[in-house]
Amino acid sequence: VIDPYWALIDLANGILTGTMLGGSYALISIGLALNFGVMRLVNLSHGDWLIVAAYLCVAALSAFPVSPFAAPVVVVPIMFGIGYALQRGLLNRISVQATERKGMSPVFAIMLPLLVTFGLSIVVSQGLLAVFSADAVTIKNDLSFSSISLTDDLSISLLRFGFFVAASVLIGLLAAWMRLTHVGRAIRAAADDPEVAALMGMRTPHVYAVASGLSLASSAIAGFMIGMLRSFQPFDGSPFLLTAFGVVVIGGLGSLGGCLAGGIILGIVQVLAGTYFGAGAQQMGGYLFILLVLAVRPQGLFARKAVS
Amino acid sequence: VISGFNDGTSKEKNGIIGGLGERRYVPPALIVGLLFMLCVAPTVVGAQSYALHILMSIFLFAILGHAWNLIAGFAGMLSFGQQAFIGVGGFAQALLAYYGSVSVWTAWPISGLAAAAFALLLCLPTKARGSRRRVVYGVTVAVLAWIGYEALISFFPDADVFQSTYVRREILLLLVFLGALPLMKLRGAYFAIATWLIAEAVSTAFNGWDVSGAGGGMQLRSEVTQLQLYYVALALLAAVTTVIWVWMHSYQGLALTAIRDDEDAAQSSGVDVDRVKMLVFVFSAAITGLASGLYFMDVVIITPPSAFSISWAADIVFVVVAGGMGTITGPLVGAVLFVVIERLLGAVAGQGLLVLGILSIVLMLFLPRGVMGVISGLSNHGPRRRFLPAKQSVLSVGASSGIEETRPRSLGDI
Numbered sequence: 001v002i003d004p005y006w007a008l009i010d011l012a013n014g015i016l017t018g019t020m021l022g023g024s025y026a027l028i029s030i031g032l033a034l035n036f037g038v039m040r041l042v043n044l045s046h047g048d049w050l051i052v053a054a055y056l057c058v059a060a061l062s063a064f065p066v067s068p069f070a071a072p073v074v075v076v077p078i079m080f081g082i083g084y085a086l087q088r089g090l091l092n093r094i095s096v097q098a099t100e101r102k103g104m105s106p107v108f109a110i111m112l113p114l115l116v117t118f119g120l121s122i123v124v125s126q127g128l129l130a131v132f133s134a135d136a137v138t139i140k141n142d143l144s145f146s147s148i149s150l151t152d153d154l155s156i157s158l159l160r161f162g163f164f165v166a167a168s169v170l171i172g173l174l175a176a177w178m179r180l181t182h183v184g185r186a187i188r189a190a191a192d193d194p195e196v197a198a199l200m201g202m203r204t205p206h207v208y209a210v211a212s213g214l215s216l217a218s219s220a221i222a223g224f225m226i227g228m229l230r231s232f233q234p235f236d237g238s239p240f241l242l243t244a245f246g247v248v249v250i251g252g253l254g255s256l257g258g259c260l261a262g263g264i265i266l267g268i269v270q271v272l273a274g275t276y277f278g279a280g281a282q283q284m285g286g287y288l289f290i291l292l293v294l295a296v297r298p299q300g301l302f303a304r305k306a307v308s
Numbered sequence: 309v310i311s312g313f314n315d316g317t318s319k320e321k322n323g324i325i326g327g328l329g330e331r332r333y334v335p336p337a338l339i340v341g342l343l344f345m346l347c348v349a350p351t352v353v354g355a356q357s358y359a360l361h362i363l364m365s366i367f368l369f370a371i372l373g374h375a376w377n378l379i380a381g382f383a384g385m386l387s388f389g390q391q392a393f394i395g396v397g398g399f400a401q402a403l404l405a406y407y408g409s410v411s412v413w414t415a416w417p418i419s420g421l422a423a424a425a426f427a428l429l430l431c432l433p434t435k436a437r438g439s440r441r442r443v444v445y446g447v448t449v450a451v452l453a454w455i456g457y458e459a460l461i462s463f464f465p466d467a468d469v470f471q472s473t474y475v476r477r478e479i480l481l482l483l484v485f486l487g488a489l490p491l492m493k494l495r496g497a498y499f500a501i502a503t504w505l506i507a508e509a510v511s512t513a514f515n516g517w518d519v520s521g522a523g524g525g526m527q528l529r530s531e532v533t534q535l536q537l538y539y540v541a542l543a544l545l546a547a548v549t550t551v552i553w554v555w556m557h558s559y560q561g562l563a564l565t566a567i568r569d570d571e572d573a574a575q576s577s578g579v580d581v582d583r584v585k586m587l588v589f590v591f592s593a594a595i596t597g598l599a600s601g602l603y604f605m606d607v608v609i610i611t612p613p614s615a616f617s618i619s620w621a622a623d624i625v626f627v628v629v630a631g632g633m634g635t636i637t638g639p640l641v642g643a644v645l646f647v648v649i650e651r652l653l654g655a656v657a658g659q660g661l662l663v664l665g666i667l668s669i670v671l672m673l674f675l676p677r678g679v680m681g682v683i684s685g686l687s688n689h690g691p692r693r694r695f696l697p698a699k700q701s702v703l704s705v706g707a708s709s710g711i712e713e714t715r716p717r718s719l720g721d722i
Contacts, residue, residue, distance in 0.1 A: 042497035093673060107384045107568055110496045114386055115629060116672050122622045122665035130659060238618050245501050278474055280516050287509040288485055294502050295489050
């Protein structure tokens with residue numbers, strides 16, 4: 001016999017937890033969405049950069065043992081720098097324009113960025129292994145078990161709620177920045193038509209590099225979150241890449257607001273699958289849902305154009 | 309039909325990277341000599357020696373490279389999910405050998421068959437276009453069969469091969485879902501990530517399946533000797549290389565590269581795109597499964613994390629990228645480079661995979677044709693050129709060529 005009260009609590013809990021989980025998913029996919037929306041680049045090393053940021057937070061905190069929330073202040077600029085350099089040094093050379101200049105076939109122009117960023121993902125994770133060893137680490141904090149009680153039977157994790165708010169605020173800020181500032185407009189222009197943007201006198205390599213820096217800077221906050229919520233190892237990047245790609249596809253390619261919506265949908269689907277079909281179904285449910293969206297609506301559930 | 313693809317393509321746009329192909333003439337005496345040397349190698353270096361093991365690893369990675377090169381280099385389908393076939397093939401062999409109590413060699417063919425069957429499932433629905441009705445029929449039949457199976461095991465619980473209600477439903481749902489998924493419709497990054505996701509999903513299913521040892525995996529009885537593995541791997545490699553060579557020089561192979569270079573143009577020129585893609589995908593999975601069967605006979609233990617690891621994709625990508633995508637000799641050369649760097653240098657200095665990763669990025673940036681691409685490029689300008697028929701140079705420019713020549717001899721020419 002099913003008690004309607006508990007059935008309702010299960011459902012409410014699933015949706016609530018799923019929404020909070022979706023906030024973290026949105027946070028880890030902002031960087032990928034920026035890359036995709038502006039550069040049309042699917043960065044397969046995205047997940048590994050999240051782990052790099054998480055390790056940098058741990059390293060910064062072991063050097064300066066202050067409050068864990070001070071870590072992003074140091075790590076975000078570092079990651080912005082890495083992103084800028086990476087785009088100037090490597091990713092600009094494999095863009096569609098660069099492959100066209102080199103006279104490569106269109107098929108190879110599609111493959112090259114995927115192959116190179118896939119190789120980059122191996123390099124980054126192996127580099128992490130060489131520097132930090134394979135031991136699982138985490139960012140120590142005393143908030144891990146704090147929660148907010150909504151009713152007697154419903155509560156949400158304080159950290160998860162915090163990161164949900166952080167994701168929403170970050171997405172709002174980025175979207176506003178893209179609309180209101182000169183550099184933001186330049187990024188949108190370069191995203192819409194790189195050739196015309198270059199003809200108008202924009203330094204597209206620089207604009208792309210700023211976008212890539214922003215992408216890794218948001219990944220820094222996401223990496224900080226990963227470190228706060230769980231323990232991680234050098235090779236933990238690829239599941240995050242798959243999740244982030246799923247979120248970006250569900251939300252409509254490259255749209256920042258879509259990240260939040262896609263994250264929440266994926267989070268709710270996963271948690272409900274876990275609630276009703278057992279813990280193992282959570283992961284499988286997520287994979288199947290992403291594959292389903294890929295197959296049926298590859299333009300995303302809320303199709304939109306370019307970056308918002 | 310094929311000659312039409314030459315029209316309007318500049319020299320640079322030919323082939324996957326630009327004029328790519330093997331124009332180098334490989335003398336048959338060299339091939340025979342090399343094969344002979346490899347056949348007698350065990351008597352020279354010793355049947356139990358590490359050198360023989362290294363050679364066998366080279367053969368296996370060359371086969372895996374061939375398989376991936378077929379779908380990525382020749383067909384233009386960039387997959388990061390070959391580990392799905394490695395895992396499915398390896399586990400099928402281990403399951404048959406263990407529960408069927410047969411020898412590992414008897415169970416070996418199932419590794420190729422299971423991987424091919426799984427690939428066929430992914431290729432369904434076979435027609436990428438206008439497939440909705442087929443999907444509905446297919447899913448209905450699959451779900452009815454599933455319901456029949458559930459009914460059967462409610463009367464005869466012993467007939468349940470899954471031995472757990474949750475795992476049974478999970479795996480059957482996954483199979484129905486993958487059968488209904490039009491994977492071949494996806495392009496570029498979507499295809500790449502979808503194949504990767506499929507491998508992860510299958511891995512998740514195997515991780516919870518007690519029959520296949522759950523997370524702990526299975527053990528294969530190690531009755532095989534290194535010498536047997538060596539000769540079987542060599543024979544398989546020789547067979548696969550020959551098949552691919554003949555295939556890529558036939559109408560089918562030309563159709564394949566035509567699809568890679570412009571799928572819509574190939575379709576409108578009368579190439580059965582869906583059929584050719586399916587054929588190459590299933591064949592690639594079959595030889596990947598066979599190679600995986602041999603690999604796990606050698607390492608004895610198969611676990612879901614080792615069999616479905618994304619590092620397989622990384623290794624295979626390096627093998628092909630280093631050797632040269634879309635060339636037949638590429639995977640052979642790439643496998644030698646891979647094993648030398650990863651197994652030999654990596655064992656001495658560590659960081660083998662880090663070196664491989666950096667090297668593959670550098671290669672993609674500066675030598676996208678790989679080692680064999682560079683060699684064949686050099687030979688175009690060197691004295692080797694005289695081995696090519698005179699018509700070849702006209703063809704390779706790609707200018708209004710094909711009317712009289714309907715079967716270009718070099719792969720890069722279409």
